[in-house]
Amino acid sequence: MARQRLNSSNPAEQELPKAKISKESLQHALTLLKYIKPYRAKFGLGLFFLIGSTVAFMYIPMEMGKLVGVATESIKKGDLTQIKEIALVLFGTLAFAAVFSFFRILWFVEVSEKTVASIRKDVYSNLIRLPMNFFAQSRVGELNSRISSDLSQIQDSITTTLAEFLRQSIILIVGIVAVTIISKELTLFILCVLPVLILIAIFFGKYIRSIARKAQDKLAESNTIVEETLQGIANVKAFTNESYETNRYTQSINQVVKLALRGAKFRGAFVIFITLGMFGAIISIAVYGASLVHLGKIEMKDFISFILYTGFVGGAMGGFAEILAQIQKTLGATERVVELLGEPSEQVAIDEDSYKIEHPIKGDLAFDRVSFYYPSRPEVQVLNEVSFTAKAGEKVAIVGPSGAGKSTIVGQILRFYEPQQGQLLYDGLPASAYSLTDIRNQVAIVPQDVLLFGGSIKENIAYGKIGATDEEIIQAAKRANAHNFIMNFPEGYETKVGERGVKLSGGQRQRIAIARALLKNPVILILDEATSSLDSESERLVQEALEELMKNRTSIIIAHRLSTIREADKIVVLEKGKVIEQGTHNELILKDNGLYRYLSELQLES
Numbered sequence: 054m055a056r057q058r059l060n061s062s063n064p065a066e067q068e069l070p071k072a073k074i075s076k077e078s079l080q081h082a083l084t085l086l087k088y089i090k091p092y093r094a095k096f097g098l099g100l101f102f103l104i105g106s107t108v109a110f111m112y113i114p115m116e117m118g119k120l121v122g123v124a125t126e127s128i129k130k131g132d133l134t135q136i137k138e139i140a141l142v143l144f145g146t147l148a149f150a151a152v153f154s155f156f157r158i159l160w161f162v163e164v165s166e167k168t169v170a171s172i173r174k175d176v177y178s179n180l181i182r183l184p185m186n187f188f189a190q191s192r193v194g195e196l197n198s199r200i201s202s203d204l205s206q207i208q209d210s211i212t213t214t215l216a217e218f219l220r221q222s223i224i225l226i227v228g229i230v231a232v233t234i235i236s237k238e239l240t241l242f243i244l245c246v247l248p249v250l251i252l253i254a255i256f257f258g259k260y261i262r263s264i265a266r267k268a269q270d271k272l273a274e275s276n277t278i279v280e281e282t283l284q285g286i287a288n289v290k291a292f293t294n295e296s297y298e299t300n301r302y303t304q305s306i307n308q309v310v311k312l313a314l315r316g317a318k319f320r321g322a323f324v325i326f327i328t329l330g331m332f333g334a335i336i337s338i339a340v341y342g343a344s345l346v347h348l349g350k351i352e353m354k355d356f357i358s359f360i361l362y363t364g365f366v367g368g369a370m371g372g373f374a375e376i377l378a379q380i381q382k383t384l385g386a387t388e389r390v391v392e393l394l395g396e397p398s399e400q401v402a403i404d405e406d407s408y409k410i411e412h413p414i415k416g417d418l419a420f421d422r423v424s425f426y427y428p429s430r431p432e433v434q435v436l437n438e439v440s441f442t443a444k445a446g447e448k449v450a451i452v453g454p455s456g457a458g459k460s461t462i463v464g465q466i467l468r469f470y471e472p473q474q475g476q477l478l479y480d481g482l483p484a485s486a487y488s489l490t491d492i493r494n495q496v497a498i499v500p501q502d503v504l505l506f507g508g509s510i511k512e513n514i515a516y517g518k519i520g521a522t523d524e525e526i527i528q529a530a531k532r533a534n535a536h537n538f539i540m541n542f543p544e545g546y547e548t549k550v551g552e553r554g555v556k557l558s559g560g561q562r563q564r565i566a567i568a569r570a571l572l573k574n575p576v577i578l579i580l581d582e583a584t585s586s587l588d589s590e591s592e593r594l595v596q597e598a599l600e601e602l603m604k605n606r607t608s609i610i611i612a613h614r615l616s617t618i619r620e621a622d623k624i625v626v627l628e629k630g631k632v633i634e635q636g637t638h639n640e641l642i643l644k645d646n647g648l649y650r651y652l653s654e655l656q657l658e659s
């Protein structure tokens with residue numbers, strides 16, 4: 054019978070959308086079957102043991118009936134031998150079924166774990182190679198939870214749903230055959246009554262579950278209030294909005310209670326239905342059967358077997374609704390996973406060899422009339438015929454108001470997106486002449502917001518060069534002015550950072566990122582200057598480290614503070630995706646009505 058979620062405080066199960074059972078959805082499911090293939094022998098054995106244990110269980114009612122018959126006779130005869138024999142057979146069957154069930158579970162779980170592990174690995178390695186555009190259009194958190202719930206659903210199906218489907222089918226077929234052999238009359242009677250009652254129970258159950266789900270959703274909503282307000286507690290306090298938030302939470306909780314109480318009424322009614330309807334039906338069958346026994350139409354032992362088989366058949370009929378729902382959910386999950394596996398990925402290598410540079414770049418970079426819009430927003434032309442060059446070893450700054458397209462230029466250099474028109478040239482050759490991996494291996498970025506991964510400082514620096522030696526890491530940290538502050542932590546380079554580790558200041562994080570970039574030793578360096586300013590000591594340390602990093606390589610600096618780029622070999626001024634000025638600081642500052650001059654004056658004033 055369908056599992057019920059009766060109480061609003063039960064943990065919220067993620068309700069996965071169901072898919073129609075169609076040729077297409079079944080084909081998707083078949084695509085994933087290739088992952089089971091390596092374990093098909095174990096899977097086959099599991100199936101065999103499943104059939105074995107189910108058939109054994111189905112034999113028990115027959116023997117139980119016999120036991121009752123023999124018991125009646127033994128009173129007359131005064132002999133217990135037959136009872137003992139049947140008891141032995143019953144316990145033997147139980148033991149057989151138990152051992153078979155053990156192996157069935159063991160093997161099904163092994164097959165499902167290994168199968169889903171290979172699917173997980175493939176999904177992840179495909180996901181991580183998808184183009185940026187995919188991530189721009191999907192919400193990463195949602196994607197993550199979707200994949201994990203979809204894969205759990207598939208795993209559940211291999212372990213449980215499939216087994217249950219087979220088990221219940223066997224029970225249903227064997228059960229109906231058994232009751233028909235015992236008494237056609239009684240079978241006809243139950244086949245008229247049972248399906249109707251079960252259908253009512255299924256619909257009733259569904260309705261109750263939908264109310265429970267609404268209560269769950271409401272509860273989740275109220276939890277969001279708690280989460281949001283605790284995360285933004287400083288805001289709540291600063292605006293003295295404690296009572297406003299308390300009211301909002303109270304209202305939300307009251308709605309949960311209202312829905313839960315409504316659900317309770319239906320649950321109560323459901324219990325009435327089960328008591329009167331279901332048990333009433335069982336009693337009716339028993340009374341009808343007893344009258345048949347009385348009339349000598351069936352024997353007592355067959356009557357007992359009949360009642361037991363009826364129980365099994367009823368259970369199997371009820372169980373099918375849930376199994377069908379699970380199958381539909383699995384087909385939905387399969388469709389989404391197959392879709393994800395089929396997304397075209399970028400041509401990047403993900404094996405160890407991918408770190409070898411096949412086609413070295415000297416460092417000349419040129420934008421040649423590059424026009425670009427994000428595929429998700431084709432109506433906004435973000436770069437409009439952008440052209441500029443950076444010779445090997447030069448420092449080129451890109452400046453411009455917010456939204457001018459500076460970060461988009463960074464994305465272009467890293468080849469996150471293809472321009473719709475124009476091209477990028479590396480050492481005079483079009484970007485298409487290089488593999489993506491080669492370009493990205495020779496470009497490094499020190500971003501505005503430095504993301505540190507959960508792990509040690511050492512691991513975070515080594516991210517610039519996987520497999521770097523301790524000596525190389527320390528050297529990079531020293532050159533990045535990071536060694537001293539790292540050594541001030543009791544655990545030095547082993548200090549844990551990231552979400553669960555120590556919090557590093559903005560300047561410290563930047564120096565870690567600089568060390569990372571130094572270790573990567575790129576030909577082209579992109580500096581996305583942080584907008585938030587650092588205190589002067591920190592600023593000096595970061596600036597020094599950056600100077601060290603920029604030595605002997607082409608540097609593209611996305612500058613927010615114009616004071617830092619006076620020495621640049623070239624400044625490219627961008628406005629609404631167009632290059633409107635370019636030249637050195639001294640050239641641009643002399644331009645009357647020039648945007649650079651205007652922006653410089655604006656910053657000087659502030």
Ligand SMILES: Nc1ncnc2c1ncn2[C@@H]1O[C@H](COP(=O)(O)OP(=O)(O)OP(=O)(O)O)[C@@H](O)[C@H]1O
Pocket residue numbers: 189427429430433435453454455456457458459460461462
């Ligand atoms: N992934 C994206 N998808 C769609 N549009 C985007 C995307 N990223 C940026 N844009 C849009 O492209 C334009 C340029 O953005 P970009 O981030 O390149 O500007 P920016 O000069 O770096 O701005 P800021 O100085 O504020 O960082 C903006 O209109 C922005 O809304």
